Amino acid sequence: MQPPGPPGGDVTRDLTGTPFPLGDWGEPAERLDELYRWVETNALRTAEWYLSDRVWKRRSARILRIGTAVGVIAGAALPLLDLTGVAEGTAGWGYLSLLLGAACMACDRYFGLTSGWIRDVATAQAVQRRLQALQFDWASESVREVLGPTEGTASEAAERCLGVLRRFSEDVTELVRAETADWMVEFRSGPAPLALQSVGVVPARAESSHPSGRFPLPPGTRPNMPRQRPPETR
Template identity: 30%
Template sequence: MEPIAETYTMVIQQANNASTWYKENIRDKRRYSRGIRMISIILFGLGGIIPLINALILENQGKYTILNLGYISIALAGTLLLLDKFFGFSSGWIRYITTEMEITKKTKEFELRWKIETYGKNLAELPEEEAKELLRMLADFVLMVEEIVKEETSSWAMEFQNNMAELQKSINNKVETSMPGNIKVNLNNIKDYKKLKIKLDNHGSIDVRRKIYFFQRVNPGYHMITISGESTTGQLVESAEVVLVEAGKLSELTVNLES
């Protein structure tokens, strides 16, 4: 073969190899993406159906509850979608398809242009300037294919970095929002009562001996403070107050017992 013809064959083969690589790897991306999406849809559907089954059948018959399974199903579906986003199965599938199509298109266009430029010419006996022009065409085509692959790789790198940053941000937010808080309870008019007890939610009761109580390392959310005891006249009393605990903050509650 003539040197230019050999170079042309090598360049086209490299472009076809790049296109084939993307075409073959599309299969794995497509399989994982479709599998995750299908399972997620099923789990989301179960998450909506299970509470209905629980309410219409099991609760009416006085049987056990499966309500929590609905929450678990939805949580699993969301986790699968997060995995898909983090590992880029769906986005990679689309990216591989577009890249493979772009390389194939450019290769066919170049092959057609090459036939036009070399029609009726003997590649072994070309003048130096015409030979250089054909070699420049080949070089430009190689650079164009490499640029397409580079853009795809850069898109993947950018997506991966963004996903990592978003994951780290989500972890930090989760840590911040799950930090325990504290509760300060101010008790007024306790001198008019005896055998007073205070408790947080369903935890054990504590004998009231002072006007201020602290509950430390309380999970964020709504909590109930209950005060119970007897008045000086022997009447049983009980007071319950709800307090919202924010992550890492001190929540203050004042309970005014009737004097």
């Protein structure tokens, strides 16, 4: 079971994945190699999707940040030139430039362009690091298979290989879920929206902050304690 190289050709840039490869397990080694290629291909597709998604976000964020910097500088310089008499009548243009700079900053924050491409890069790097760990784990299992009976039976070796592939797939899925939860948290204020709660989708930060599944009470509110019946007098 040797780890194959990266798949050639154009990789579909989406997160839909591919169907699970089903077939005859008459040759376990070939089936395990096929499963490894399927898992590796999905991981490479996920990493490439995030890297391609960050390109337009990064370009748009840079344009908006340049617009913010130019607007702030012009908004500060033109009124000063008007006061000193160097360029009279430019104070209005300065205020307009300052307003445009604030609008660029607001658009960047509202659409989450800067934070979005940073999250994309972080997620792609995390997937690549986990893929590298998988390749070393798979090489280790290949060495165990060569050693033969000293490392257990063939069924135990197959179970170990399947466990390595399953843990890797779960780790990649958790990375994507965590990135999606961060994106959801960025566009919400206060508790999670009711629409998300109704389908059981709660951002990760809310889950970690309140492990019991309850939301905090408003400030100044005392929790309601259940009433107890007074002891009966005999």
